[in-house]
Amino acid sequence: MTELARGAKISDIGEHVLIEAIERRIGSGDAMVGIGDDAAVIATPDGRCAVSTDVYVQDVHFRLNWSSAHDVGRRVAAANLADVAAMGAAPRALVVGLVLPPETEVGWVMDFTDGIAQECESAGAFLVGGDFSSGPMVVASATALGDLQGRDPVLRSGAAPGDLVAVAGRLGWAAGGLAVLSRGFSAPRKLVAAHRSPEPPYLAGALAASAGASAMLDISDGLLADLGHIAAASGVVVDIESADLPIDDPVREAASAFTMDPLVWVLAGGDDHAMVATFAREADIPHDFTVIGMVNEASGDFGVTVDGESRPELRGFDHFA
């Protein structure tokens, strides 16, 4: 069988035919062993392997009527690849577990796979394996592997008083896009597209690591929430200057249309997977990064302030709370 009908139900095809179709469609890149065996084998010449996993659930992380299969594939891949990049590693491989209702059409699975493959290509990685199961709704879990290429992993715990705080990538775009969709609009298109498929600055992770970043993570819960993780792990206070925060035009315009403060999206919005890092003052901060604040000693609690104030209402999303 060389081509599957897009409209066929996966229950008519079976999982093995589906796996073979995916392998034919995208290959497994430069994997030593790729799709189709018990395990894939990838090269880790560094002697270390960075690994991160994320699970995306229909109606929690995405809605099938708001996001195409291609978009869902891109988002799931991006979330994981960005985590690996945020350690300072170069993303190399992705494996995906996919739960699908049996009535899902083959075309949905192919589009999802194409989205995964496209995002992997953006990050310099390849889809090398996966697993299917039936289930009552779509759940996609992805695990990314990365090569540290001789660099030390950049942890959350390394921020020191006196360090500068800098960010690379988009802030508030995905949150703005979600707000636009939630209100029944479909424009500004750039924001909607950013919600549907983020564009993490993958290379910024490795650049920051090479420049000696003392702490780093990618923003998935929101700038304040994620900086809170750095503050807690490092035992410091992170002070942000709102005037230094990049507020991109589409974010500003959409917020204005909704008569709301764009800083809410910039500070609390997740899912753009921007990289936020801390650097010693003498570090040569990569050009992709914008300095937005500094790290100070914690006199009492660890935490994050904006213009000197705590903003607990912007602390991001808890999956169970």
Place this chain on the structure above:
Amino acid sequence: MTELARGAKISDIGEHVLIEAIERRIGSGDAMVGIGDDAAVIATPDGRCAVSTDVYVQDVHFRLNWSSAHDVGRRVAAANLADVAAMGAAPRALVVGLVLPPETEVGWVMDFTDGIAQECESAGAFLVGGDFSSGPMVVASATALGDLQGRDPVLRSGAAPGDLVAVAGRLGWAAGGLAVLSRGFSAPRKLVAAHRSPEPPYLAGALAASAGASAMLDISDGLLADLGHIAAASGVVVDIESADLPIDDPVREAASAFTMDPLVWVLAGGDDHAMVATFAREADIPHDFTVIGMVNEASGDFGVTVDGESRPELRGFDHFA
């Protein structure tokens, strides 16, 4: 917070507290970077990394009233760790994505984690990271990483005419246990326990690889179905002799009680994660393995026979069919 109440709902605790509790409870073993950062970092001194992923869905792979949280954790971990072992690699690390209804109790999550940790210990691996999401039912996805320790990966595609076929580990135990439970019984206990938490022969994978196995996989779909994968990938016919198949006492006894042929479970039952491998005749087959047949040239179709006959009715489970 040093100890969480087992009966507390995870929605009262939140995901970050839950992650911290898991980290305190089990640590991250010998990971270079473990639980709590964007990605874990593990050592891969071999310069290659074997990786496999599986996704387990409530009411598809397990039922919450038939399997304890500890059992579900063990099964999910075992399925992945066995895949890595079946490449000839030593399992080293596991990451887990876990979808949970918000009303799940903390105790369930802790028991699940303990099950994961116990199975990892059996395999010589450690839980090094994960991700939580809320969702309407439990979905657990796990990804195992393994170290090839200088061995070549053993693929499905290497079986050659003249090779012997051998199996290590249990056949038909989990399928027998599932049949027992399905009929409302709880004994023989050994079979029920085998369904709830398999005991894959992890070390047999590395031993077979060291002995020069030409093809190998772990049996998750059933002996015939999985040998069918080797036959198709290698372009051969695999002929099994039923008289040589190990039929363990608990399997024989339960089948007898149900007046059925135990070979059905032995040939078609998955989930025990036994290792089945092919070896050249001159190979020194490890003692853990029992020879059950041989590889022959395919005159027409690839496939598997039992005592010279095709048994299409025992070809295992397709998730979407």
